[in-house]
Amino acid sequence: YRFFGEPVVEACVENGASCIDISGEPQFLEGMYLKYNGKAAGKGVYIIGSCGFDSIPADMGVLYTRDKLKGTLTAVESFLMVKSGPEGSCIHDGTWKSAVYGLADQDNLRKLRKKIGYAPVPVVGAKLKRRGLVFYNQEFKQYSIPFMGSDVSVVKRSQRYLHTELKETPVQYGAYVNIGGLGSVIKLMFAGIFFLLLVKFSFGRKLLTKYPEFFSAGRFTKKGPTQKQMDGTSFTMTFFGEGYSEGQDPQNGKPNVKICTEVKGPEPGYVATPIAMVQAAVSLLEDTDCLPKQGGVYSPGAAFSKTRLIDRLNKRGVEFSVISKPEV
Template identity: 65%
Template sequence: MATKRRPFHLVVFGASGFTGQFVTEEVAREQVDAQEGSRLPWAVAGRSREKLQQVLDRAALKLGRPTLPSEVEIIVCDISNPASLDEMAKQATVVLNCVGPYRFYGEPVVKACIENGASYVDICGEPQFLELMYWKYHEKAAEKGVYIIGSSGFDSIPADLGVIYTSNKINGTLTAVECFLTIHSGPEGLCIHDGTWKSAVYGFGDYRSLMKLRREASLKPVPIVGPKLKRRWPVSYCRELGSYSVPLMGSDVSVVKRTQRYLHENLEQSPVQFAAYLTVGGITSVVKLMFAGLFFLFFVRFGIGRQLLIKFPWLFSFGYFSKQGPTQKQMDATSFTMMFFGQGYSQGCSPEASKPNVRICTQVKGPGAGSSPQERPSPGQS
């Protein structure tokens, strides 16, 4: 709740960035549609007052609300200025951080929020940042009574809630899930902003740090219930979907596994094994992807190679990533489907004494791929 001490219920930090503009527009839309008494005071924040004002002006024009710019406050602050971050956090109940890559720019915002009593939300898809923030700040956040919530967008709400939904729908105990993401594009094709590409480049280039972090955590292994879920080959064929697939990079596996650990250790629920894949279509797409993957894995190993990958995302990704990002038409025509194929045991059947005897298929659909999905789960069980 907003108070005199904290005048803003929500502050969108990085509102003038590519993602921040859409977040700002969505918050504004919700406020326009809300009843008068339920509207919440909010603000936008970033380095340039002029750019933030332009974002509000565009949102006002698109939503047909000319008074919007005068209703939303602007806070000028910068990642490189901790005092300005503190001042922002002191005024907010919740800070929604849209400034990435988070491995470079996320921690100062997390720290400022905790020290100044504001909760923090981001849309990060970087496993190393997410796990590092948990180990460094979980106890401090709990002491302050604030929440630090990562991956609250396309990465990784559909995957995390999809597994929980599947577990709730199975008639028995769910033990393993394979998830397949399919992205559907319109006539103008698919394009993704290079912010996602940068996160992938830096993540692969520094994967040893993530491995080291996990070793140092020395976590007790989560028990495996039922047969161990076998990992597929780097390129495999999914008969159920009639498509080739590759392992899905990003935060989904990390987030789902940490959720399952929490549910097991704190709520004594049976943990679910999880694997995630991206469908890529037919053999022609597989060949193109293999070439792109080989180039990527070669260049990402070296500093100069990473610089080239970041400078020319369109070239090295065969046109799927660009510095300009998708057009509005491309975003409007893009959607996604996540299929969850699960297995487990019926009620009264012991995992120690038999093979899985229940299978279930659910799906999560939504507009966009990288935007805020509207989940439409649909179960099927056998």
């Protein structure tokens, strides 16, 4: 999307056509917001990014958790777990390239956000504490790390919109991924350090993009996953939310209610993503009365919070459910 996405957005806006995409690249997503939000609003069209695995499960999962809590949800953490079958799993190198160029261009992303001039999202309730780069998760009995995808930035954009435009209580959000035991941690640390060193330099980026299979230990390939690999792979995203019971002021005292929800589905990149994308498109076409009142460039949560998107996803294998009911 960084290299080829904008002409599509531009053509849609100029010709009065709404569009969705499955980008997981914050710089592209937020760049399109800066450049085309006003124009899209003027044309009455909806440009809705990150409608695949990045970031429908996370963005809509936070809203689902909020709606299932009897009270005021103020903070959520999600933990992603991807399971693969005997054939293993891999990802096409297009995702690898997005990561390489995205990490190399972090300075420009910061400049872009400064140019946009986002209004700060107020912290309601107890502040969500940031976890470390690696930590042992007692809930899952394995190690976890921060999720490096676009989920956090997408959810924050949705929460900002819902707060500023609809006066809803903003939810703090942290995203993590479970990686397994200590051996996995050690391997990931060495690979991560090596990756970050190479990505800083032009020749390093060329090596990374030319030989993705070698540098990712087979996780990213130019061919992508086989059908057997896709059939044997699934994901689970577990949400732990906390907040304040009905009648309790979130500005006073500690959170007194918790909830656990889950989004699960088939292989994330090539099975769950098209399901999410198509159902987002159906919601865009059929739930017009539930969309934001004016066109613009939106995140999924901002665009679809009042639609039947979650119901549609539930019927097609990307399932949202409550794991533990709210407890005071």
